[in-house]
Amino acid sequence: MTGFRTLLYKEVLRFWKVGFQTVAAPVLTALLYLLIFSHVLDRHVLVHGVPYTAFLIPGLVMMSLVQNAFANSSSSLIQSKITGSVVFVLLPPISYLEFFLAYVVAAVLRGLMVGAGVLLVTAWFAPLSFVAPLWIIAFAVLGGGILGAFGMIAGIWADKFDQLAGFQNFLILPLTMLSGVFYSLHSLPAFWQGVSHFNPVFYMIDGFRYGFFGVSDVAPESSLAVVAISFLAVSAATLAMLRSGYKLRS
Amino acid sequence: MGVAVSIDQVEKRFGPLRALDGVSLQIAEGEFFGLLGPNGAGKTTLISCLAGLARPDAGRLTVMGRDVVADYRAARRLLGVVPQELVFDPFFSVRETLRIQSGYFGIRNNDDWIDEVLANLDLTAKANTNMRRLSGGMKRRVLVAQALVHKPPVIVLDEPTAGVDVELRQGLWQFVQRLNREGHTVILTTHYLEEAEALCGRIAMLKQGRIVALDTTSNLLARFAGHTLSVRLAPGAALPDALRARATEKDGFWHLRLGGLAEVEAILAALRTAACAFDDLRLTQADLEDVFIGLMQGAEGAR
Ligand SMILES: Nc1ncnc2c1ncn2[C@@H]1O[C@H](COP(=O)(O)OP(=O)(O)OP(=O)(O)O)[C@@H](O)[C@H]1O
Numbered sequence: 001m002t003g004f005r006t007l008l009y010k011e012v013l014r015f016w017k018v019g020f021q022t023v024a025a026p027v028l029t030a031l032l033y034l035l036i037f038s039h040v041l042d043r044h045v046l047v048h049g050v051p052y053t054a055f056l057i058p059g060l061v062m063m064s065l066v067q068n069a070f071a072n073s074s075s076s077l078i079q080s081k082i083t084g085s086v087v088f089v090l091l092p093p094i095s096y097l098e099f100f101l102a103y104v105v106a107a108v109l110r111g112l113m114v115g116a117g118v119l120l121v122t123a124w125f126a127p128l129s130f131v132a133p134l135w136i137i138a139f140a141v142l143g144g145g146i147l148g149a150f151g152m153i154a155g156i157w158a159d160k161f162d163q164l165a166g167f168q169n170f171l172i173l174p175l176t177m178l179s180g181v182f183y184s185l186h187s188l189p190a191f192w193q194g195v196s197h198f199n200p201v202f203y204m205i206d207g208f209r210y211g212f213f214g215v216s217d218v219a220p221e222s223s224l225a226v227v228a229i230s231f232l233a234v235s236a237a238t239l240a241m242l243r244s245g246y247k248l249r250s
Numbered sequence: 251m252g253v254a255v256s257i258d259q260v261e262k263r264f265g266p267l268r269a270l271d272g273v274s275l276q277i278a279e280g281e282f283f284g285l286l287g288p289n290g291a292g293k294t295t296l297i298s299c300l301a302g303l304a305r306p307d308a309g310r311l312t313v314m315g316r317d318v319v320a321d322y323r324a325a326r327r328l329l330g331v332v333p334q335e336l337v338f339d340p341f342f343s344v345r346e347t348l349r350i351q352s353g354y355f356g357i358r359n360n361d362d363w364i365d366e367v368l369a370n371l372d373l374t375a376k377a378n379t380n381m382r383r384l385s386g387g388m389k390r391r392v393l394v395a396q397a398l399v400h401k402p403p404v405i406v407l408d409e410p411t412a413g414v415d416v417e418l419r420q421g422l423w424q425f426v427q428r429l430n431r432e433g434h435t436v437i438l439t440t441h442y443l444e445e446a447e448a449l450c451g452r453i454a455m456l457k458q459g460r461i462v463a464l465d466t467t468s469n470l471l472a473r474f475a476g477h478t479l480s481v482r483l484a485p486g487a488a489l490p491d492a493l494r495a496r497a498t499e500k501d502g503f504w505h506l507r508l509g510g511l512a513e514v515e516a517i518l519a520a521l522r523t524a525a526c527a528f529d530d531l532r533l534t535q536a537d538l539e540d541v542f543i544g545l546m547q548g549a550e551g552a553r
């Protein structure tokens with residue numbers, strides 16, 4: 001347990017020491033999105049009967065949360081691989097499960113901090129409700145967990161920073177941007193609605209938003225099931241990778 | 251005395267390269283053991299297999315009886331490794347680094363031991379300095395300290411003195427020797443052969459992934475080296491033919507390898523009989539470097 005706790009503490013300290021860059025910067029980015037989109041659209045659009053700016057906020061919170069959870073575990077791992085300091089966590093008697101949990105929990109914590117920050121600075125711009133807070137927490141934690149674990153896979157797999165950047169720009173960014181952060185799925189043509197149903201981030205955001213307004217594109221129970229199963233699948237893959245020593249132990 | 255480290259028929263390949271080609275080795279508890287060999291011989295690879303940083307393709311390794319694959323957590327708890335590469339975590343100070351490393355090994359409140367290690371490695375004044383601000387030699391000392399936070403019964407040092415100044419090198423060896431006297435097994439790789447000769451009770455020489463010599467340091471020195479008598483002749487003098495046949499000339503000296511010290515008398519007699527005058531005469535005992543060079547050249551045919 002001490003091994004896990006120390007690794008978690010180290011991972012949290014790592015991003016907290018540069019919190020301006022790892023927490024404050026993404027909050028500012030989300031605020032800019034909100035200002036631009038709400039300025040353009042708010043007066044004209046109601047989604048599910050909710051003003052557009054209010055509709056947008058949970059999406060932005062979740063998008064920032066998952067992007068930063070991914071960034072945290074992936075950048076920590078690739079950095080320590082490239083500098084070689086990864087040996088400090090490979091030499092000790094830390095089990096695979098402890099290793100996995102420490103990185104994922106740290107990623108979730110960073111995601112939650114960024115998410116809370118985004119919520120705090122954007123909540124002033126629109127009337128928000130919190131219809132089902134437990135759903136909000138469940139989707140936030142599971143969403144952060146999925147992307148945190150996925151970040152571990154990417155960080156272990158990538159040998160260079162630009163490979164990781166490719167991952168981020170060509171997979172994570174499109175998946176999150178096209179997940180219904182900025183629109184309701186019902187506003188899309190049927191074909192794209194169908195495609196979106198294969199995007200797990202869509203369910204994270206839809207379920208998360210349900211916790212605020214009590215309305216959603218898909219039943220929240222279904223979203224939770226998809227998200228929970230995704231989390232288990234990604235976790236199993238990450239653990240298998242760690243157990244095999246892939247790219248960490250030659 | 252029990253077995254501290256057992257290495258049994260270990261093979262490790264990187265593509266077509268056989269980095270370890272069937273290495274077997276047993277190191278007893280309390281030994282100060284030297285692992286020598288030229289660049290690329292496989293020393294670091296062997297250490298990596300022992301530490302679980304690399305997975306052997308064949309063979310088995312144990313630390314204090316614990317299998318490094320099947321029982322990896324127990325094995326790693328018993329092992330402290332100073333890696334060859336100079337690595338550090340730039341986010342933390344020296345003390346933070348050591349506290350975190352203690353935590354990884356399941357140890358909390360380790361400050362007394364951390365302070366002692368810092369003092370012995372002459373790092374006390376730098377305890378609160380960020381790792382980034384340390385000189386190269388200091389960073390290496392922190393690497394040594396990190397390997398010792400959990401007081402491992404088996405300590406492996408992969409070229410710990412590369413880039414470390416003379417004074418600290420002395421200090422480091424005093425500290426490591428003290429740990430050795432207190433019962434810790436020490437395994438050392440180094441390219442400073444005087445160091446190995448002075449410190450190690452037993453030595454394995456590795457070449458292209460195979461052990462080419464494994465013996466006590468004194469046996470290695472006796473078996474391969476012995477003494478050499480070197481003479482510098484006076485101008486105009488010539489070495490008698492009988493001696494010339496077995497001598498080699500280098501740096502103005504004729505060098506004669508001796509089977510035993512008794513030969514000195516016969517050689518001097520031969521010189522006197524031939525009225526061969528000389529300016530200088532030296533008797534030297536070959537050191538580990540001669541053994542090393544002899545072995546590395548001689549072992550070519552063994553493959
Ligand atoms: N990860 C790796 N991938 C491919 N080849 C490797 C890898 N690690 C080591 N090698 C090769 O294995 C051989 C043994 O390397 P090793 O680092 O064990 O040598 P060494 O005895 O420690 O040398 P040195 O004295 O230079 O440290 C070398 O030929 C090296 O190029």
Ligand SMILES: [Mg+2]
Pocket residue numbers: 293294295334408
């Ligand atoms: Mg080496």
